[in-house]
Amino acid sequence: MSVLDEWTDRIAPEGTDTDPRNPDPTGDEVLRAMSDARSVDDFDMRHLRYFLTVVRAGTVSAAAQELRISQPSLSQQIRRLEQRVGAALFIRSSRGVELTSGGRAFLREIQGIPGQLRSAIAAAAPAPQAWPVGVCGGVPAEVLIEVQNALSGSRPDGSRETGGKLRMRSVDAADQGELLRHGEIAFGIVRLPIPMPHVVGAVVRDEPLGLVMAREHPLAAHPELTWQDLSRQRLLWYEEGCAPGFAETVPAHLAQLGWNSVLHPVNQDQHALFLHALQTTADLVALRPHHAVEREPHLVWRPLPTSRPPRERLAVITGSDCRTARLLRKVAAERGWAFVAD
The missing domain is CATH 3.40.190.10 (Periplasmic binding protein-like II)
Incomplete structure (x- = not known):
């Protein structure tokens, strides 16, 4: 589930029920969640962010630089996380760090938590939030405007419908798959082809070089x-x-x-x-x-x-297992963009 899936719930196919579910506050699922929450009361979300950043960066020093904290402080926080988990998560060497078998299992289970929490916060927010969009280098301004108009709800005739705002920022194409997977961006803009599994896209511009x-x-x-x-x-x-x-x-x-x-x-x-x-x-x-x-x-x-x-194909991409994929498919059909599945 992507960070801002609650927006795409509004774009559900005809005939589907898009009303938000209202869980029974006395039901078994809530009781189980209360029990799970008690057992992890002393966990801090920042420790998960530190762990994920070290996994992605490959070294503690690179992760500390990205997080803008000192390397000794980050090392200490990782050790505290390992003590709380009760197992070593990393194998440390002069070349960097590698996940232990326990670290791989921990990563597999927790990597969706930040995105799910952000989705929950966004679902409860009274005001629309912005979709974060990663943009690779050298994309023309007119392409950004076209994507902005399409995804934010503008139609070619100038009319508008309710939609999310976009917050675009520069992100290397090589990093966009990971950021999509962790919910740090909802969409990316890249040049195709791009070796990313579990990603779908819509070609906005296709021109000969x-x-x-x-x-x-x-x-x-x-x-x-x-x-x-x-x-x-x-x-x-x-x-x-x-x-x-x-x-x-x-x-x-x-x-x-x-x-x-x-x-x-x-x-x-x-x-x-x-x-x-x-x-x-x-x-x-x-x-x-x-x-x-x-x-x-x-x-x-x-x-x-x-x-x-050879041709340059600029495309909007998003995770194939996210509800943002449904929105992108709908926008592509309206705009005449070629939809590309992985």
Whole structure:
């Protein structure tokens, strides 16, 4: 169940009952919950967050930096959690930490608790809360606006229906699957393909990629390019770990077409660095859809010398086992977005 599933309950298929359930306060389920709560009175939710962060980061030092606490303090809190559980949760080494068998069992049972608690809080909240959305680098502003309008309830004709607000923030594509699974984001915006299990998506933008170069580049004067022209050019590309799936499949596609490009990694989240690299490196070109650079006076766009160029597919994703998937499927049908299941 995702963090904000209560919003998508309002988008249930026709004929289903979307009224909230009213549990009997004297029923057996409540009594069992009271008993369970008494047995874990001394647990602190922050300890679960610390544990999950260490699992994800792989080292206590990296987790402490992410949590913005000192490493000795985090180590102490983890030891207290292990004492309360009654078992070692991590094997510590010079390379970092690994889960023990008990740690794996503990992770399996508790990883859904934060999301369930947030869902309970959101269900009881009197006012709408925002959907957190992770956005990978380099997504055009118009795509963000289109997603905002679609998921927040705007219709193409300008009318509106009740819906959640979006709170977008920059999140590397490689991290979005984990954040979706733990309920820290409700949706993500990424480039397909992306190697994430249990995720569904809707393609918002699907465009062919073309060559981008500085206006001063020697090839900029050529209206048409050949693979021979590109054989001595390096390709400005994503740094390792960014745009997983997409960053591997596009160069492989180009190699099949005849261009075994030498990759030049640059942080493409910042347009200024992207532009600076192209303007200061004579043998450097990049790949972008035409619309992404057509208004950039310092750059030139040329089509690739093929009838089947690689494509950029920007998609909204969410967990396949979350009710947000039902909302995304509904929005995709309304907007004409291609729905992609894992």
